[in-house]
Each structure stands twice: as C-alpha cells, then as structure tokens.
Amino acid sequence: MNPPATPATGSGRIRTPLPFPTAAKPAVADTQLRANLHRATRTIRAKRARVVDEVPDWEALRDAGSAIKADVQRRLPELLEQFEASATAAGATVHWARDAAEACRIVVALTQAAGADEVVKVKSMATQEIELNEALEAAGIAAYETDLAELIVQLGEDTPSHILVPAIHYNRGQIREIFQRRMADAPTDLSDEPAALAEAARAHLRRRFLSARVAVSGANFAVADSGTLVVVESEGNGRMCLTLPETLISVVGVEKLLPTFTDLEVFLQLLPRSSTGERMNPYTSMWTGVTPDDGPQTVHIVLVDNGRSAVLADPVGRPALSCIRCSACLNVCPVYERAGGHAYGSVYPGPIGAILSPQLTGVADNASLPYASTLCGACYDVCPVKINIPEILVHLRQQAPHPAAERATMRVLSWVMRSPRRWAAALRLARAGAGPLGAYRQRRTGARTLRRLPWPASAWTRSRDLPLPAPQTFRDWWGKQ
Amino acid sequence: MTARDEILARLRTALADNPPPVQVPRRYRRVDDRADLIGTLVDRLEDYRAVVHHGIDALPRLLSEVDRLAVPTDVPAEWLAGYAGQLHRDAPPLSPAALDALDAVLTGCAVAVADTGTIILDAGPAQGRRALTLVPDRHICVVRTDQVVGLLPEALTRLDPRAPQTWISGPSATSDIELNRVEGVHGPRRLEVVLIGLGT
Amino acid sequence: MRIALFITCVNDLAYPGTGIAVTRILRRLGHTVEFPTAQTCCGQMHANTGYRAEAMPMVRNYVDVFDSYDAIVAPSGSCTAMIRDQYPHLHAPAASVAARTYELSELLVDVLGVTDVGAEFPETVTYHPTCHGLRMLRLGDRPLTLLRNVRGIQLVELGDAEECCGFGGTFALKNPDVSTAMLTDKCARVRDTGARVLAAADNSCLAHIGGGLDRNRSGVRAMHYAEILAETGATS
Numbered sequence: 026m027n028p029p030a031t032p033a034t035g036s037g038r039i040r041t042p043l044p045f046p047t048a049a050k051p052a053v054a055d056t057q058l059r060a061n062l063h064r065a066t067r068t069i070r071a072k073r074a075r076v077v078d079e080v081p082d083w084e085a086l087r088d089a090g091s092a093i094k095a096d097v098q099r100r101l102p103e104l105l106e107q108f109e110a111s112a113t114a115a116g117a118t119v120h121w122a123r124d125a126a127e128a129c130r131i132v133v134a135l136t137q138a139a140g141a142d143e144v145v146k147v148k149s150m151a152t153q154e155i156e157l158n159e160a161l162e163a164a165g166i167a168a169y170e171t172d173l174a175e176l177i178v179q180l181g182e183d184t185p186s187h188i189l190v191p192a193i194h195y196n197r198g199q200i201r202e203i204f205q206r207r208m209a210d211a212p213t214d215l216s217d218e219p220a221a222l223a224e225a226a227r228a229h230l231r232r233r234f235l236s237a238r239v240a241v242s243g244a245n246f247a248v249a250d251s252g253t254l255v256v257v258e259s260e261g262n263g264r265m266c267l268t269l270p271e272t273l274i275s276v277v278g279v280e281k282l283l284p285t286f287t288d289l290e291v292f293l294q295l296l297p298r299s300s301t302g303e304r305m306n307p308y309t310s311m312w313t314g315v316t317p318d319d320g321p322q323t324v325h326i327v328l329v330d331n332g333r334s335a336v337l338a339d340p341v342g343r344p345a346l347s348c349i350r351c352s353a354c355l356n357v358c359p360v361y362e363r364a365g366g367h368a369y370g371s372v373y374p375g376p377i378g379a380i381l382s383p384q385l386t387g388v389a390d391n392a393s394l395p396y397a398s399t400l401c402g403a404c405y406d407v408c409p410v411k412i413n414i415p416e417i418l419v420h421l422r423q424q425a426p427h428p429a430a431e432r433a434t435m436r437v438l439s440w441v442m443r444s445p446r447r448w449a450a451a452l453r454l455a456r457a458g459a460g461p462l463g464a465y466r467q468r469r470t471g472a473r474t475l476r477r478l479p480w481p482a483s484a485w486t487r488s489r490d491l492p493l494p495a496p497q498t499f500r501d502w503w504g505k506q
Numbered sequence: 507m508t509a510r511d512e513i514l515a516r517l518r519t520a521l522a523d524n525p526p527p528v529q530v531p532r533r534y535r536r537v538d539d540r541a542d543l544i545g546t547l548v549d550r551l552e553d554y555r556a557v558v559h560h561g562i563d564a565l566p567r568l569l570s571e572v573d574r575l576a577v578p579t580d581v582p583a584e585w586l587a588g589y590a591g592q593l594h595r596d597a598p599p600l601s602p603a604a605l606d607a608l609d610a611v612l613t614g615c616a617v618a619v620a621d622t623g624t625i626i627l628d629a630g631p632a633q634g635r636r637a638l639t640l641v642p643d644r645h646i647c648v649v650r651t652d653q654v655v656g657l658l659p660e661a662l663t664r665l666d667p668r669a670p671q672t673w674i675s676g677p678s679a680t681s682d683i684e685l686n687r688v689e690g691v692h693g694p695r696r697l698e699v700v701l702i703g704l705g706t
Numbered sequence: 707m708r709i710a711l712f713i714t715c716v717n718d719l720a721y722p723g724t725g726i727a728v729t730r731i732l733r734r735l736g737h738t739v740e741f742p743t744a745q746t747c748c749g750q751m752h753a754n755t756g757y758r759a760e761a762m763p764m765v766r767n768y769v770d771v772f773d774s775y776d777a778i779v780a781p782s783g784s785c786t787a788m789i790r791d792q793y794p795h796l797h798a799p800a801a802s803v804a805a806r807t808y809e810l811s812e813l814l815v816d817v818l819g820v821t822d823v824g825a826e827f828p829e830t831v832t833y834h835p836t837c838h839g840l841r842m843l844r845l846g847d848r849p850l851t852l853l854r855n856v857r858g859i860q861l862v863e864l865g866d867a868e869e870c871c872g873f874g875g876t877f878a879l880k881n882p883d884v885s886t887a888m889l890t891d892k893c894a895r896v897r898d899t900g901a902r903v904l905a906a907a908d909n910s911c912l913a914h915i916g917g918g919l920d921r922n923r924s925g926v927r928a929m930h931y932a933e934i935l936a937e938t939g940a941t942s
C-alpha cells in the first residue's frame with residue numbers, strides 16, 4: 026500500500042493479459058480482421074487528411090492545444106479544486122475516486138440511491154477502463170450501451186478494440202449477424218446496409234431512452250473556470266442520455282480538465298477533424314451543473330485518478346495525459362492496423378495505449394507494450410496535441426524489465442562497440458568468418474544471403490533472407506586506398 | 507484522509523519537479539476573413555446533408571408538410587403565419603413520449619459557425635429546452651444572418667457556459683460501421699435550416 | 707570544409723558499397739572526405755531498445771571522434787536521426803557535433819548546394835522514404851530530387867510509400883508476426899511498381915525489405931540511393 030501522498034498506479038482494464046507479440050499472433054493470422062482494419066483505417070486516414078489540410082492554421086492550433094494541456098498538467102491540483110467549486114456552485118455533486126474499484130462503488134451507490142435497476146450509457150473510455158458495466162451487473166443493475174459501436178460490442182459479448190469505434194474489427198456483414206442473433210427486436214429481413222443497421226439500433230434503443238431514469242457518461246472535456254462538462258458525439262445517443270433521464274452520472278478522468286471555457290475554441294477544432302475526419306461532429310453537448318426544468322435535475326461528477334497521478338509523476342511521460350482520445354494515432358499506426366486493438370489488452374490500444382497503459386499500471390505490468398512499435402513516428406505527426414509518442418516509448422523501454430539473454434547480448438555489444446580497437450577486431454572476425462561462408466554459399470547457390478538460421482536469428486530468417494557480412498568491410502576498402 | 511484530499515496530495519507530489527509556467531501560443535485565427543460567410547455555411551450544411559432554405563417565405567411551405575409541430579413557448583408568431591397543423595407549445599413541458607409522437611420541431615438558434623457548418627442552441631430565445639430539439643425526428647431551425655460567424659473562436663465569445671448547449675452539425679450520423687458516415691441514428695434524422703435576413 | 711564520413715556500424719560490416727559510393731560522389735564533386743577509423747556505432751540500437759546506459763559510451767566516442775569536423779555525413783537516415791534528435795538530450799556536449807551531422811542528401815542539397823551529382827543509371831527505380839528520414843529528419847524530397855537528376859533513371863512512384871516497412875530495429879525480432887505482415891505489404895507495393903530497383907536511405911530497412919523481396923525471388927534489387935548516385939555509367 027502506498028502512503029497517501031504517493032502517486033499510485035491504477036487498476037481495471039488497462040493490463041495486457043498476454044505479451045503483445047503473443048496476443049498479436051492470432052490477429053495477424055486472421056485475414057478477415059486484417060481486411061476489416063485495413064479498410065476502416067484507410068477510410069478514416071483519408072478523411073482526416075482532407076479536413077486537416079483545409080485548415081490553414083492547423084499547426085498553430087496543435088501548438089496551442091499542446092501548450093494548454095501542459096499548463097493543465099502543471100496546475101492540475103488547483104484546476105481540479107476550481108472545477109469542483111464551479112460545478113458545485115452550479116448544482117452538481119462532485120465525487121472523487123482513487124481507483125477503478127472506488128469509482129465503480131460510487132456509481133453503483135448513486136444508481137441505487139436513484140432507485141434505478143438499469144442505466145443507459147454514453148460511450149466513455151473512462152467507464153470501460155474502470156470496468157463499470159461489470160460492477161453494475163454485479164450489483165444487479167443492467168447497463169445499456171447506446172453508442173452503436175458499443176452496442177455491437179456489448180451484444181457480441183466482446184470488448185472494444187478502438188477508442189473511437191470500439192467495433193472497428195467487425196464489418197457490416199458481421200454486425201448484421203450479431204444484431205440478428207442478439208437483438209430481439211431486429212427486423213427479420215435486416216440487410217447489411219449501414220443505414221439499415223443504424224435504423225435497427227435506433228428502433229431498439231428508442232423506448233429505453235424515453236423511459237431511462239439514470240444515465241452514465243464520461244466527458245471529453247471538463248472546464249475548470251465554469252464547471253462545464255462537454256460530450257462530443259455523432260449519433261444523438263449522447264444527447265438522449267444527457268438530456269432525458271432525471272439523474273446523470275459522469276465519470277471523468279482528472280486529466281480531462283481545461284482551464285477556461287474559451288480553451289474549447291482550440292479543442293473543438295482539433296478533436297472532430299482528428300477523430301472522425303469531420304469539420305465538426307454532429308452533436309456536442311455542454312452542461313454546467315443543473316439547469317432548472319431542462320435536462321437532468323440530479324447531476325453527479327466522479328473525478329477519477331486510477332493511475333493518472335503516476336503518469337503525472339514522470340516528467341517525460343507526463344504528456345500522455347494530454348491525450349484527447351481522438352484515435353488519429355491508432356488510425357495511422359501500421360502496427361495497430363495489423364495487430365488490431367485487442368492485442369494491446371488494455372482499453373487503450375494503439376500508439377497511445379502503448380504508452381498510456383504501461384504508465385497507468387507501472388511499466389513492469391505492461392512490459393511488452395513499449396516495444397509494440399517500430400518508432401516510425403506516424404502517430405506523432407497526426408497527434409492533435411503533439412504527444413511525442415516515439416520519445417515516450419523509448420523512455421519507457423529504459424524502465425522495462427529486460428530478458429536476461431538480451432541484456433547480456435546488449436552489454437557485450439556495448440563493450441565491443443564502445444572501443445574502436447575492439448570494434449575493428451570484431452569486424453575483422455566477422456569478415457573472416459563470413460568470407461569463406463559467403464564464398465561457399467555463393468559458389469553453391471549464387472546467393473549472397475542466408476535463408477535459414479537457428480534461434481534467435483530465426484525470428485529474422487523466417488520471412489527474410491539475411492545478407493552476409495561483406496567479403497571486405499568498408500574500413501578494409503578505405504585502408505587499401 | 508478523504509479520496510479528494512488523497513488524490514490532490516498525490517498530484518501535488520507528482521509535480522515535485524516543479525514544471526515551469528507555460529505560455530500558451532495563440533497564433534490561430536480568431537476572426538474569419540472570408541467574404542462569403544453565408545455561402546460557406548450553406549456549403550458546409552449541405553455537405554452534412556442538411557437541407558437549406560432561404561428566406562422566411564420558405565417556412566409556410568415547409569410547415570405545410572408537418573401535421574404535428576412542437577415549438578418553444580417563445581417562438582416568434584410570424585414564423586407560424588398561416589400554419590394550419592396541430593401546434594404543440596412546450597408549456598407545460600411535453601413529456602419525452604409526447605415529443606416522440608410529434609412530426610417536427612421549429613426553433614431558432616444562438617449562433618451558427620460558417621467554417622464548420624455548426625448551429626449552436628443555448629436554450630435562449632426561440633430555442634426551448636434541450637429535449638425539444640432532440641426527440642422529434644425532424645428539426646427545422648431558423649438562423650438569422652446576423653447570428654452567423656466565421657470561426658469557432660468567434661462563436662465562443664457569444665456563448666455563456668452556464669447555459670446548456672447543443673451544437674448541431676447536420677442530422678444525426680454514425681461512422682461506426684467501417685468508418686463510413688451514414689446519416690440518421692438517434693437524433694433528428696432530418697435537419698432543415700431556414701436562413702433569414704435581419705428584420706424579417 | 708573538412709567532411710568526415712560516419713559509415714555506421716551496419717554499413718561498415720555488411721554494406722561497404724554504400725560507403726564507397728558516398729566517398730566517390732563527394733570526390734567527384736571535388737571534396738575531400740576523411741574516415742576517422744576510431745568511429746564505431748551511434749548507439750541507436752541500444753538506446754531505442756531500452757539500454758541507454760549501454761549506449762552512452764558510443765555517444766561519447768562519437769563526440770570524441772567527430773567533434774573537430776565541419777560536417778559529418780552519414781548514409782543512414784535513422785543513425786543521423788539518432789544523433790541529431792537524441793544526442794543533445796543524452797549528452798549535452800554532443801549538441802554541437804549533432805547539429806553538424808547530416809544525412810547524405812542534406813549534405814548534398816543543403817550544405818553543398820548540389821542537386822545533380824552527375825550520375826547515370828539506366829534502370830527503373832522506386833524509392834521508399836524510410837521513417838526516420840521522413841518524419842524525424844524531414845528529408846522531404848531531397849533524395850528524390852537527387853535521383854530525378856540521374857541520367858537514364860526511370861523513377862516510379864511507390865504506393866503507400868510513407869508507410870513503415872516493419873523493420874523498427876529490434877522490433878523485427880521482438881514482434882516477428884506484425885513485422886512480417888508489414889513487410890509483406892511493403893514488398894507487394896514494391897512489386898506493384900514493376901521497378902527493378904528499390905532505393906532507400908537506410909540499409910537496415912533495405913536489408914529487411916530486400917530480404918523479403920529475395921525470399922520471394924522477386925528479382926527486385928534493394929540499393930542504397932547513394933549507390934545509384936555514385937553510378938556514372940562508366941565501368942568503375
């Protein structure tokens with residue numbers, strides 16, 4: 026147990042049950058999944074690029090977004106107090122949760138106090154992170170996901186694989202199949218047209234929206250100076266949940282703060298273009314406490330730490346808290362495209378997951394994730410708040426527990442390469458060993474490469490030939506001039 | 507120690523390195539210099555497949571297709587001139603089920619943002635409660651040209667955070683199936699915008 | 707101007723032809739190139755795999771060896787990026803030499819002001835912009851500008867060119883399935899072009915893609931673009 030004031034790691038669905046390479050293996054082999062992800066990520070990349078390119082001051086917006094978030098991190102305790110005061114003054118009740126379990130307990134208790142045995146939910150990463158649905162179910166409360174993709178995942182008894190589109194791993198045919206199997210009121214002749222599938226979801230949830238008494242949401246932004254919460258969405262399920270029920274409970278990570286209402290002018294430009302590739306998402310809702318006779322009359326806000334204090338404590342890794350969950354980094358990531366979201370174990374997949382999950386849990390608990398990247402940098406280029414993900418990945422790799430054999434090899438290599446004399450000798454040795462081998466191979470097969478090698482080099486030669494050391498090194502050539 | 511105090515203490519400890527103050531560079535555009543804001547707004551709205559009508563004279567024809575119409579209590583009388591269908595004023599407040607039985611809702615708005623094709627409602631004049639513009643399947647929204655601004659920063663200066671806000675950019679839509687946008691999910695499936703000049 | 711060649715460890719061992727090419731290009735342009743033999747490795751593999759402490763002696767050695775030169779040229783986008791991007795954070799005294807370290811196309815285009823190196827290479831070539839050159843060094847179209855001015859060359863555009871090939875240093879060994887999947891797609895795009903030569907600015911990425919192309923007996927040859935720029939058509 027940490028002493029009270031020590032930044033603490035989090036719990037919930039943020040750990041990889043299997044190392045990333047192991048978890049990725051079946052995904053890579055699943056051609057249907059690969060095709061679905063390929064198609065979806067290419068579509069969204071193109072849309073994002075189009076609407077970002079038309080904004081002449083995009084870089085200035087990124088700079089502002091990045092700086093505002095850095096400022097939030099620096100002043101997080103005082104901004105949280107300010108947010109609490111403003112929201113409370115506007116009629117909201119603010120709760121605090123150290124970790125996932127505490128957050129779940131609070132939401133369960135509030136739902137029970139409202140006398141409800143079911144809640145409607147707006148898609149929220151925070152509630153997925155704390156595994157709220159499971160906690161509600163354990164308390165006999167049914168949780169209905171209302172976002173189309175979340176509904177698909179919930180009906181399919183699956184877990185989300187993408188921040189923005191949790192069902193990105195399914196294509197239309199698979200979605201129709203899930204609806205027909207699990208949605209009692211789905212039309213028998215349901216087609217796989219996206220419009221028909223959306224219509225089925227509309228009909229399925231309509232009555233539930235109109236009669237729901239308690240809604241649970243997250244928030245994209247929490248504004249400190251006004252106490253306002255903001256939810257950005259597309260379908261209108263968010264508006265339904267945020268408007269019609271009597272009681273609204275919003276679960277908000279402490280990093281979601283913005284200092285002022287005016288700062289939204291930056292983030293509401295950055296977020297929609299980066300996430301769905303639209304100039305603006307169809308619906309954005311903002312509420313500040315309770316508005317008499319308009320919307321929920323009982324408003325709760327649960328502020329959650331669950332490892333964020335540990336992220337904040339690392340000055341290099343801290344910018345991971347700037348993430349606005351746009352998912353642009355997932356959509357451009359070549360590793361995500363092949364491995365899919367589930368391979369990352371945590372609710373946060375892709376490049377942001379590869380840094381955020383290990384930071385939330387402590388690197389030792391998610392040691393394979395910082396290595397789940399080629400450091401190609403595509404994520405950093407698109408990130409609207411300029412999180413230098415490759416830099417943080419490399420930083421976390423320094424903290425990861427290293428396999429003993431790898432450590433030994435790296436140390437030997439370092440010992441050789443730090444010394445010009447030893448390095449020159451090693452090159453001579455390699456050439457001496459390879460020269461005859463290469464000559465032999467070239468004589469036999471005409472090739473200058475090796476095709477099959479024992480472990481661990483087999484990881485290379487399983488799919489690629491390995492070039493042999495050249496018959497003369499560069500320094501040999503130089504020396505002979 | 508309460509959870510609140512503990513979390514705040516953790517965060518203070520986490521900032522022991524004392525990060526330097528941050529100067530936020532705000533070099534982004536705050537005022538639009540495009541000449542034709544209305545044209546831009548119309549282009550963006552139509553891009554989302556909202557239907558745009560010009561002039562108050564478009565209203566009677568539009569409303570003639572609506573049998574049961576919801577309106578906020580303070581809807582301007584001239585918007586309803588000649589309306590012969592069933593009119594449902596939101597007083598006393600219409601229940602969600604009652605709203606669900608209506609064909610359309612007619613409101614005004616607070617601000618419209620040309621750059622993004624966004625119409626913002628803040629429960630101000632001629633807008634009513636949030637539920638009103640949410641449940642009926644068709645939203646007819648009157649936008650005055652003096653309510654149109656170019657960029658988002660211009661819109662925010664006109665808004666009060668204490669008012670509940672709904673920002674609307676086209677009819678409800680989803681990109682959840684193969685990341686392709688399709689219109690029409692839970693919110694109004696039809697959004698019609700009537701642009702009217704000053705003083706009409 | 708005193709120009710030193712940082713050959714990089716991989717090139718010294720396995721791709722001497724690339725170093726020879728750089729030397730020839732610069733000499734042809736009238737410059738003297740020096741090769742300080744005390745050089746070893748930039749330390750990128752260690753630093754990027756989580757062994758920063760083990761990389762530090764290499765970083766210091768680099769500073770010792772190269773600090774006295776006006777310009778250091780490396781025929782590798784990723785080693786140059788390691789030096790320029792990471793060295794100043796790892797070792798403050800390295801900042802100055804890091805700023806004077808250039809990838810070949812930067813030296814040619816920005817420092818020496820040359821876009822036509824007088825090469826001739828009558829082949830169809832496609833160019834893969836490797837990630838660190840593309841997104842860390844921001845080489846932009848410098849290498850392609852140089853290649854466009856090669857006589858006889860026929861450049862064909864690579865589909866999804868800016869997508870990573872899946873090498874990623876130790877990534878290729880630690881995540882062999884994902885790496886292979888990325889490689890397969892990259893090889894397919896290369897073959898789509900019909901080019902006979904694949905050029906890039908990093909021999910490590912080329913070893914990976916070229917190894918994949920060889921495995922499939924595609925007949926496409928992987929070549930560092932310096933080796934193309936060194937060709938003059940005359941038998942050398």
Ligand code: SF4
Binds near residue numbers: 347348351353410411
């Ligand atoms: S890290 Fe950046 S790009 Fe990725 S989801 Fe977060 S904000 Fe978006």
